Amino acid sequence: MKRLLSSLIILSFVFLIVACDNKEEFNHDPDFLLNFSNDSLTFDTIFSGLQSTTKQLKIYNPSSKAIYLDEITLENNNEGYRLNINGVDGNTARQVYIPAKDSLYIFVELNVPDNDQDAPRLVEDYILLTYNSKVQKFLLKSWAQDVIRFDNNELQTQEWTQNRPYFIDNNLYLKQDQILTIQAGTKVFFQKGAGIHIHGTLNIDGSFEAPVFFGSHRREELYKNVPGQWEGLFFYDESKNNFISHLKLENAIKGISAQSETNSNSLEIEYSQFLNFTTTGIKTNNFNLKMHDVIVSNCGEQAVLLEGKGDFEFSHCNFINNWFLSQRATPCISFLANEENDNALKIYNSIIWGSKTNEFECGQTNTFQFKNTLIKLNSEKQNIFSNRFENCIFNTDPHFVDKNNHNYNLNAESILIDKAKLDIANIYPIDFNGNSRISDTTPDIGTYEYVETTD
Structure with missing residues (x-):
């Protein structure tokens, strides 16, 4: 009986040691930075009142340790950008977990209101990622055109x-x-x-x-x-x-x-x-x-x-x-x-x-x-x-x-x-490019007059 009890005690210590060894570590380094799949995310010119296509941003954790992001949100949140963070709609998410050497996806759409102006306008916002007592920014940049x-x-x-x-x-x-x-x-x-x-x-x-x-x-x-x-x-x-x-x-x-x-x-x-x-x-x-x-x-x-x-x-x-x-x-x-x-x-x-x-x-x-x-x-x-x-x-x-x-x-x-x-x-002396066809007496067939170029 004493031998059995000793064996159980020893096994308990082994399991405790293993459990301690497997405990996940988290990155708290204030100088650590996440990696992005792009330097910035842009849409082609978006017409006001019309839904854009969906683009994706991959955020990668290159560390050997997991990380918790306190918050992911938009800086302005009034420019028409909409986020889906790891499959959940919403422009803000808190306590976002990224395992070591792993990533998450943010899907971005844009729908801008009509401002009743002729000239295209720049629509900018930033995705803010708060972690390790700092904020890392990612630029969203597009042009909007009222129609x-x-x-x-x-x-x-x-x-x-x-x-x-x-x-x-x-x-x-x-x-x-x-x-x-x-x-x-x-x-x-x-x-x-x-x-x-x-x-x-x-x-x-x-x-x-x-x-x-x-x-x-x-x-x-x-x-x-x-x-x-x-x-x-x-x-x-x-x-x-x-x-x-x-x-x-x-x-x-x-x-x-x-x-x-x-x-x-x-x-x-x-x-x-x-x-x-x-x-x-x-x-x-x-x-x-x-x-x-x-x-x-x-x-x-x-x-x-x-x-x-x-x-x-x-x-x-x-x-x-x-x-x-x-x-x-x-x-x-x-x-x-x-x-x-x-x-x-x-x-x-x-x-x-x-x-x-x-x-x-x-x-x-x-x-x-x-x-x-x-x-x-x-x-x-x-x-x-x-x-x-x-x-x-x-x-x-x-x-x-x-x-x-x-x-x-x-x-x-x-x-x-x-x-x-x-x-x-x-x-019809002027061709499709605006060049003369009759600068000589031998014009060319088709819409374009051949113009010799010099290097």
């Missing part, structure tokens, strides 16, 4: 300016006989499902220095070249005498859809770029369309689809379709209009290029005329349409500067240099 919204989705005659962006969260309808004028530098952002339906007249007056922008409200890098984020522009029967100059329109389902019951409507476009669409870039039905120095690229279907009746003239345009997000069954340009109208489609000094063998189709062989244009087309179709081509180039790489990033300026080795028709260049 113009519409309570009424029916538009009367009005003018939009560059003073403040416009935010479109539902379809807008420009009423018949009303005029919407959009000044240079204006930016218009659309939510998913939104677009503008034009029954009146649209005048977009951008400039080389200050183009007009139409695109998605998602400005994060992840969404930069994602099509299908909003609906597009739609023109109807009652819409007359529309003019678009210096517009960049991107990342929609459609770029422009112009449809009428009768062929008495017109749309003119110059110095504009249409980029990234899940369906068509520009589609017309019984609509007259005239364009010069226009780029249409990266479409899930046609870059340009022409149906019904109409007169079409395109000069110094780039129609380029290297769509890769899905299989594309249609060519870059489909001309399915005007079976009885000779030379209704005229394309001069332009580029029709893409990833398919044939990037042009038409319903009738006698209703179009191409001059001094690069075309991706097989030899069989070249022979069928041979009398419709004048000084055209077929199936030769245009040698763009960077087609993957939609930079369609010409490299020095491009076959398109000095191959455009001078008579057309004299009508």
Whole structure:
């Protein structure tokens, strides 16, 4: 019995020693600092009244000892930032435990109120971490932009300016006989499902220095070249005498859809770029369309689809379709209009290029005329349409500067240099970049005149 009692006493001492050895140690060093996954956390420009995406901050304890944070909170707590600390919503948490060599996560969102001001404003706050008798700060820094919204989705005659962006969260309808004028530098952002339906007249007056922008409200890098984020522009029967100059329109389902019951409507476009669409870039039905120095690229279907009746003239345009997000069954340009109208489609000094063998189709062989244009087309179709081509180039790489990033300026080795028709260049003497086409007597095919650079 004495031996058993002695053994129990010895075992108790052993367990006590082990328990003491396993007791967790905590870091109380006032000079110790936690590590952050980023130097600071920033959002792309946030529109007032609109929820940001969620970003995360990882806080790492590099010590071999655990640590208790007395408090995690926001310094100002009135700038619109919202925190989720280790899975718990709230801008303040107390007695936060981080084991040795371990971490915690803070998720951050931003929703700023409208201050009714034109200029973007800086929105700053700090996450404060109080521990070991000190405070360590982490910077939250973003820009907020107030926007113009519409309570009424029916538009009367009005003018939009560059003073403040416009935010479109539902379809807008420009009423018949009303005029919407959009000044240079204006930016218009659309939510998913939104677009503008034009029954009146649209005048977009951008400039080389200050183009007009139409695109998605998602400005994060992840969404930069994602099509299908909003609906597009739609023109109807009652819409007359529309003019678009210096517009960049991107990342929609459609770029422009112009449809009428009768062929008495017109749309003119110059110095504009249409980029990234899940369906068509520009589609017309019984609509007259005239364009010069226009780029249409990266479409899930046609870059340009022409149906019904109409007169079409395109000069110094780039129609380029290297769509890769899905299989594309249609060519870059489909001309399915005007079976009885000779030379209704005229394309001069332009580029029709893409990833398919044939990037042009038409319903009738006698209703179009191409001059001094690069075309991706097989030899069989070249022979069928041979009398419709004048000084055209077929199936030769245009040698763009960077087609993957939609930079369609010409490299020095491009076959398109000095191959455009001078008579057309004299009508449109300034290229997409604002450079002269007629500084010599041999202009270039496409929207961009090649300019030699010196190192």
